[in-house]
Amino acid sequence: MNEQANETLNEQISAYVDGALSGRELASFEELLAANPELVEKVEITRLLRQTARALPAARLPRSFTLPPNTKPTLSFWQRLFGDAAQAQKIMRFGSAIATALFVFFAGMGLLNASAPPARVALVEATPTSTSPAPMVMSAMEAPAAKVIPIPRDAPLLGGGGPDIGGLGGGPPGNLGEQIPDVVPTNPPLPTAIPSPTATPTATPTPVVSVPVPHTASLSWAWVAGAFASLVAAVVLGVLGWRRQR
């Protein structure tokens, strides 16, 4: 008889002795019993075993196991944190609901972020015929070079009082004139082409160049991380609450 069949037979003997066989199982087992004296012996010894075990005398208590009257209950960290079981269960359920809502929020935002078309920035190419306002900002590189106006060395200096009566004033004494630079830069002309707001656009279409802006990776990962953390929190709190309920 193989191991599995032996196991099955032992379970049948055990169930038969306990009166747990019924119907077809019982009839089938009793047929086996009628044909197998060895099986009958096993059943009888199992019955004897059961009766003897049930009749084992109760052991006398060696002492009382009552606790000393000053015993204080020691609360675990979680018991101290959450109080009694019912309160802890409520807190965990509430926490789980909040975490689930956060998960939905983060997951939804993450999906929206992922499914939205990439943002594009329109660049307008400035043309001479365009009536669109010209940019007012000019970088130093783009500014026209300063014009240099030469001043003749012997030209009378204007302004200020001079040391000589014949001078036209303002000029420095002759030796000081030596220190005046030969050229004086003048300010570059500011662009004054401010278009009129009432100007009508011309028929020429303005070429527009749009440049896709790549997704910001850190933003997507933030949604994913938030969703994941919320999901973990929801599951953990839910399982803890469920275990406490059991």
Added chain:
Amino acid sequence: MDENLLITEAQKGDVESFNRLVTAHQAQVYNVAYRIMGDGASAADVTQDVFISVYKNIRSFRGGSFKHWLLRSTTNQCYDALRYAKRRPATSLEGLGAEDDEGDGDYDAFVAGDDENPHAFAERAELRHAIVLAMNDLPADQRIAFVLSDVQGMTYEEVAEITSANLGTVKSRLSRARARLRERLLEQRELLPGQYRQTSMGA
């Protein structure tokens, strides 16, 4: 006093109420531990640990059968103690006495019944002793199933609840335990009552 009321008071930290629960259940807890552990000293240690642990955790009791809850704690403590004993085997002085397995028992165990002659009484005592010794050789899960079902007389469902196992597992453990014990008894036929000594196989 109502048990539920005592439990509620104990959950609030009332030691006196808890001690009344202890008084009501300590005999059964000790007996289960005694049959599983196999000696009085270990059973006493387990019983004390059970009541201390239950007192610490009584706030987590959420209704149902308090007795089953206690016995679940008892079987868990027994598992731990048996595992510890397996790792660090030691010989108990208490276990050295040949008749010790019944030494803590009721005096009725040593008194023959009115309708029982001394010879029959001696046979019964020997058989009981053989069964107790054989029980101590069972694996822990089978021993616990056997003690709860056959010694304590609990149903399959109760054993399943106490051991946190399903019914099929309980039936399987119990049938294996009975089969092992039966084999041990068949190896010592001289211990069996007269009608069992004549083997069906003619041995």
